[in-house]
Amino acid sequence: MHLEYTVVEGDFVNAGTASSSVKKALKQLNVSPQVVKRVVVALYEAEVNAIAHAYGGKVLVDIDSDKIKMVVADKGPGIPDIALAMQEGYSTARPEVRDMGFGAGMGLPNMQKNVDKLNVSSEVGVGTTVEMVVNFV
Amino acid sequence: MAKLFFCVKKNVYLCNEEYCKYKIIMTLREVARLLNGQVLLGENRLDEEVTMGFASDLMSEVLTLKDTPMLITGLCNMQTIxxxxxxxxxxxxxxxxxxPTEEMLELAQESDMVVITSEYSMFKACGILYADGILPLY
Structure with missing residues (x-):
């Protein structure tokens, strides 16, 4: 099953719509609740990041019988130092993002804790792509 | 060593099992009453029991939880829901x-949530609930 969503810059009201929709799809496929939670928490954090830091992007989701693959690709400023961005507590979020309950430097670490495979690639001035895989068993 | 929780009602420290044995449980109706709260959603679920609470305005922190406690927060926007x-x-x-806005409540209703609002500060609300037996996660 292939799902696609568009992320709009600064559209905080709709942050999480892709994650909500994926949650419903996984539930219908009878994926265990623990796995569903790991998937949606990671995807939600990635969605919030794209909305908060980039100028918009896409969420591409592929659900197989044994795993889910999620790609969140944005057009934006990119991440100059990915290792630094992965550190818990490091954040470049604007006050507006913090007002939404995020921006404490926990997003990327939260993603890493919940997925089986995480790959972050970024080019400064172009954008960032986050690829995540969660195995169902 | 087992984690101990201070039981204000009995003035002793108890481990989790003992705590549960004493049936220190609270219904959502009681939560709303103690916090002088207004029930905005989930009136039909007020007899359900709650044992654990977690308080935060930081949603990334909430997303790290493995358990599913009652959430006490001062953050009131779509991201809360x-x-x-x-x-x-x-x-x-x-x-x-x-x-909460109508839009927030609509989204909360889709997930069949119970939403209670209180005019109390986070500190006061948590203090009251803790003193009456709601357990912390850690």
């Missing part, structure tokens, strides 16, 4: 007299 949905949290207490 989305976070509860992602983290499977069904009981939400919004403090500091913040009022």
């Amino acid at each position: 989305r976070t509860c949905d992602m983290a499977n949290l069904e009981y939400l207490v919004i403090v500091r007299n913040k009022k």
